[in-house]
């Protein structure tokens with residue numbers, strides 16, 4: 296079988312990590328007899344430099360016409376002066392919207408070998424950590440109206456609208472319940488229903504949906520409490536389902552509990568369009584081009600691509616096992632280096648993972 300992958304290396308360390316992920320995909324292709332074809336397109340700062348816009352139509356088209364999209368990262372200080380609607384980050388939002396990728400899966404798991412890297416006490420993390428954050432990705436305040444207006448008295452007011460419709464909540468809740476039924480059977484829905492109408496609707500709809508999933512237990516939590524419980528008792532959580540902004544914030548928090556944002560992949564899925572797979576870390580411009588970044592999150596994103604878009608569970612397992620073997624051997628990158636381990640650069644880490652496949 297042939298698979299067409301649109302590749303969006305993006306900015307900063309994006310091209311480096313994507314390069315390593317492609318090496319690993321090619322090794323999988325050889326071993327399991329699949330043909331992966333790549334079409335590289337620009338988005339973010341790289342596209343602003345080349346075409347004067349962060350998300351050219353040709354990029355959207357190439358992504359739509361692919362079987363899956365692999366993305367590095369976008370943004371950097373070079374484009375800080377660019378006005379809001381044209382910022383590199385808007386390329387991400389635009390691509391998610393154009394492809395209808397409403398479900399963002401962000402696993403936060405602890406790799407046993409890296410448990411020391413977590414800022415939480417071992418007693419809290421005893422036995423590991425495996426949370427899946429299911430973040431709604433094409434609605435809410437990031438896609439509501441954004442307005443800045445001047446009053447006649449010279450004052451300036453800005454506002455952004457948080458808005459959710461029942462069907463948007465239903466489909467993301469379904470994703471969360473489906474995921475939980477294949478995991479530990481628990482969904483925590485996070486909202487701010489004590490204050491926001493949009494959250495009250497969220498809670499009502501998620502509650503209604505739960506009756507279709509007798510095997511999954513649902514609890515509701517306010518977002519401020521959820522932020523606290525993630526630190527106090529992270530093992531409470533199996534699947535967290537929440538809106539766009541709360542998911543953005545809580546997924547960064549959860550990544551830090553695992554101690555290694557450089558290890559965590561993500562998948563953004565919709566219906567009828569290719570999925571998009573990207574590491575959750577950003578473009579890290581300060582370490583770009585130095586061959587020191589950890590490519591693992593992007594390599595694991597490629598594994599998620601195989602699992603969710605191409606139905607290749609065995610191949611995805613092969614990548615994940617290879618990552619674990621490399622960690623077992625004490626091989627690390629600068630971001631999660633610890634005593635007695637060997638520190639590799641980006642390319643060497645890609646090679647080490649490849650060698651285990």
Ligand code: IPM
Nearest residue numbers: 370384385387388543546575
């Ligand atoms: C993320 C990022 C993006 C988001 C930004 C860069 C627009 O923070 O993927 O979490 O908020 O979705």
Ligand code: MG
Nearest residue numbers: 543544546547
């Ligand atoms: Mg974020």
